[in-house]
Amino acid sequence: MTIVPPAPGEPRRPDGPRDPGDAWVVSDDGAKYWGRFGAAGLLAVDPERGVLLQHRVAWSxxxxxxxxxxxxxxxxESQCDAALREAAEEAGVxxxxxxPRFLSVFDIGIWSYATVVADVVVPFEPVISDPESRELAWVPLDAVDDYPLHPGFAASWPMLRxxxxxxxxxxxxxANVVxxxxxxxxxxxxGxxxxxxxxxxxxxxxxxxxADLGLSGDVWFPEWHVVLEGDARGAGDVAGVRVVRADGAGDDAIVAAAQELTDAGRSVTVVTSDRGLAERVRALGAAARGAGWLRDVRG
Known part of the structure; x- marks a missing residue:
């Protein structure tokens, strides 16, 4: 493997010199991969318009x-941060x-590419904001295969879709985890x-x-629901977590939350070491994990 910097005169970003990561990784068989520290891209998914694709300029x-x-x-830089930064630079996201909903990584040892699949939560119109984009378009899922796709994206699209x-x-x-x-x-x-x-x-x-969620892909960003009961309901809300304050028995609130989510077609994991509760949520089609599954996040 060798690292090869961009050729003199090769187009640069409009906002300054290149980053040290802007270099080619060349394998022993001569194959070239862009990004000394790997690369990342964003697959933005809009429920109404499809996915955001970039028509790459000819010199890329x-x-x-x-x-x-x-x-x-x-x-x-993390894979998610890189994908979001690049999407802002190239498409004005x-x-x-x-x-982010999930992360899929293509890793060949000397180089990796991370696809960050993310849901649009605030609708926006993409804007060509640097020389690497010739055109940007929202493409319906069924129409993606009709486009001349970048070979890397073409190979990963069936799995991503x-x-x-x-x-x-x-x-x-x-209550059970604490x-x-x-x-x-x-x-x-x-507290x-x-x-x-x-x-x-x-x-x-x-x-x-x-693997911890029993899913394909590499990393997922699930929606987290935490059920509080009794005096624990006095805990304040925290960004990124949906807090459910049980009016009655906590177990019943957990079952109700699992039922609502499974009815909506979600892949649900319930964290509890209560065997009876685990049996109740499994009967709904949810998976159950013991409290130890979360113990590492408590510090």
Whole structure:
């Protein structure tokens, strides 16, 4: 493997010098891959308009094909951050307009490409904002294969499309998880619940390994629901987590949440070590994980 910088005179971004990550990785057989630290792209999914595709300029690698806005990662940059930054630079995707749902990684050892699949939460119109885009378009899912696709995207599209209907959710039995560690939680139930919510919010931002959810792909960003009961209901809301404050029995609220989500076609995981509760949610079609599954996020 060798690292080859861009050729002199090769087009640059309009806002300054290249980043150290802007270089070719060349394998022993001569194949070239853009991005010293790997690369990432954004597949934005709009429920009404389809997916956002970029018509690449002719001078780019595999030019004059359609693919995803994306590019080389910066050193130390996460895959999600790289995809969102590149999408903003190349397609004018506003910050906060999309919410990552899952991450799929193509890794050949010397180089990797991460596709961040994200749902549009604030509708926007893409804008050509740098020289790498010839055209940007929302393309209906059934029409994607009609376009001359970038070979990398063409290879991954069937798998990505198959995963688009999957929308995972995790329902947490907070009382059971908090009670699984004798750390004095009984002295301040609301405080203990608040710490759990903060830990879950941090995990939500980092994503969850697909294998831990029984799903394909690499990393998922499920919707998190945490059920609080009794004095724990006094914990405040935390961004990134949906808090359910049970009016009665916490178990019944957990079953109701799991029922609503499974009825909506969601892939549901319930976190509890209560065997009876686990049996109830499995009967609904949800998976059940023990409290230890979440223990690492509590610190």
């Amino acid at each position: 690698h595999h030019g004059d094909t359609w693919g995803l806005p994306g590019g080389a990662r910066h050193e130390g 506003p910050g906060g307009a999309v919410a 198959a995963l688009l209907p999957v929308r995972p959710a995790v329902v947490v039995d907070a 009670g699984s560690v004798p750390d004095g939680w009984w002295n301040d139930r609301a 203990a619940a608040g710490r759990l919510l903060e830990a879950i919010a941090a995990r939500a931002g980092e994503g969850t390994d697909a």
